[in-house]
Amino acid sequence: MANHQEPFDVLIVGQGASGYTAALYAARYQMRPVIFGAIFGGETATGGLIENYPGYLEIDGFDLMLKFREQAEKYEVPIISEDVVSAVQRDDCIEVTTNEGNVYTGASIILAVGRERRKLGLEHEDEWTGRGVSYCSTCDAPMHRGNAVGVVGGGDAAVKGAVLLSKYADKVYIIYRRDRFTRPEAANLRQLEARPNVETLFSTTVVELTGENGLSGVVLDRPYEGSAELALDGIFIEIGADPRVGLARQLGLELNGLDEIVVDQFGKTRVPGVFAAGDVTNASGELKQTITAAAQGAAAATSAYEYVSVHGNRCAVHAIGFEAA
Numbered sequence: 001m002a003n004h005q006e007p008f009d010v011l012i013v014g015q016g017a018s019g020y021t022a023a024l025y026a027a028r029y030q031m032r033p034v035i036f037g038a039i040f041g042g043e044t045a046t047g048g049l050i051e052n053y054p055g056y057l058e059i060d061g062f063d064l065m066l067k068f069r070e071q072a073e074k075y076e077v078p079i080i081s082e083d084v085v086s087a088v089q090r091d092d093c094i095e096v097t098t099n100e101g102n103v104y105t106g107a108s109i110i111l112a113v114g115r116e117r118r119k120l121g122l123e124h125e126d127e128w129t130g131r132g133v134s135y136c137s138t139c140d141a142p143m144h145r146g147n148a149v150g151v152v153g154g155g156d157a158a159v160k161g162a163v164l165l166s167k168y169a170d171k172v173y174i175i176y177r178r179d180r181f182t183r184p185e186a187a188n189l190r191q192l193e194a195r196p197n198v199e200t201l202f203s204t205t206v207v208e209l210t211g212e213n214g215l216s217g218v219v220l221d222r223p224y225e226g227s228a229e230l231a232l233d234g235i236f237i238e239i240g241a242d243p244r245v246g247l248a249r250q251l252g253l254e255l256n257g258l259d260e261i262v263v264d265q266f267g268k269t270r271v272p273g274v275f276a277a278g279d280v281t282n283a284s285g286e287l288k289q290t291i292t293a294a295a296q297g298a299a300a301a302t303s304a305y306e307y308v309s310v311h312g313n314r315c316a317v318h319a320i321g322f323e324a325a
């Protein structure tokens with residue numbers, strides 16, 4: 001356990017797209033940022049091929065995140081490969097403790113910790129993510145031209161995902177454990193009904209993912225057209241995601257009904273000196289993508305810069321770029 005006396009201007013929690021972009025912007029504002037995270041790259045790094053990040057016709061998500069990191073490293077942003085387990089605000093100073101028991105302080109903090117995807121909990125689910133198993137229709141639908149795909153779930157995300165997928169795939173099966181839809185918006189259900197190549201298997205659950213080195217089908221808990229086995233080129237698991245709000249709760253932040261951190265368009269929370277960006281926030285509604293996360297990281301860093309410019313770094317001993325107030 002160590003107490004790292006030298007305080008930072010901004011503590012950035014999360015090594016994903018929003019965290020790295022915040023780090024880049026903060027460093028270019030001549031702040032003294034530090035970025036934390038035991039896992040490199042966030043969801044983008046494990047999301048497989050990215051075809052909708054401007055500037056790249058296509059790029060592997062892991063390679064894209066390596067570029068994010070390279071850019072932060074160019075500005076010598078320290079990267080601490082530890083998770084933050086607690087955060088407290090004392091006077092004008094924020095103190096975080098990592099899973100290794102190390103303590104760091106900063107004048108401001110940006111929470112960029114993303115969301116935890118809900119999973120089916122089936123064998124191969126993690127292993128085949130990006131090889132037939134996906135959690136994001138917006139991201140991966142165009143890869144399924146002419147295919148047969150399944151969508152697991154019955155909420156708005158599942159219905160909207162199925163509508164999008166039906167524009168690429170030949171056949172889309174929605175596999176839903178309940179006997180009817182109750183949660184999707186009426187407009188989305190109307191769109192779904194208008195798609196001739198979508199079929200909904202109600203009261204049905206996926207019990208097994210099948211394939212060799214990637215998904216080639218699923219086993220259902222009740223037969224469809226006489227067989228429990230359904231051949232699929234891809235399966236989209238759209239059963240929700242939980243924002244990681246443990247630190248937000250510790251810092252007393254406001255959460256909305258979806259448990260997302262409430263921020264304004266500049267990444268400000270209701271607590272001065274505390275900012276948030278990316279998928280953990282309500283900032284871009286349902287459109288949670290690498291580009292929106294990155295943009296919010298830039299906005300949050302700008303807000304942190306303005307905050308520290310005005311307030312100074314009151315916990316600073318050697319802060320670079322700001323005089324202790």
Ligand SMILES: Cc1cc2nc3c(=O)[nH]c(=O)nc-3n(C[C@H](O)[C@H](O)[C@H](O)COP(=O)(O)OP(=O)(O)OC[C@H]3O[C@@H](n4cnc5c(N)ncnc54)[C@H](O)[C@@H]3O)c2cc1C
Pocket residue numbers: 013014015016017018019036037038039040041042043044045046047048049050051052053082083084085112113114115117129130134135136138139140244247277278279280288289290291293
């Ligand atoms: C399978 C899949 C495919 C996708 N494909 C695309 C695509 O093609 N195009 C696209 O634009 N978007 C895609 N997305 C969405 C995109 O990946 C996310 O919107 C984006 O990664 C969100 O970035 P973020 O920084 O907000 O969060 P994340 O990427 O989730 O990063 C958050 C990071 O914070 C870390 N963390 C959490 N808690 C702590 C803590 N206490 N201390 C330190 N670190 C912590 C996490 O480990 C993680 O590394 C995809 C998502 C998935 C799941």
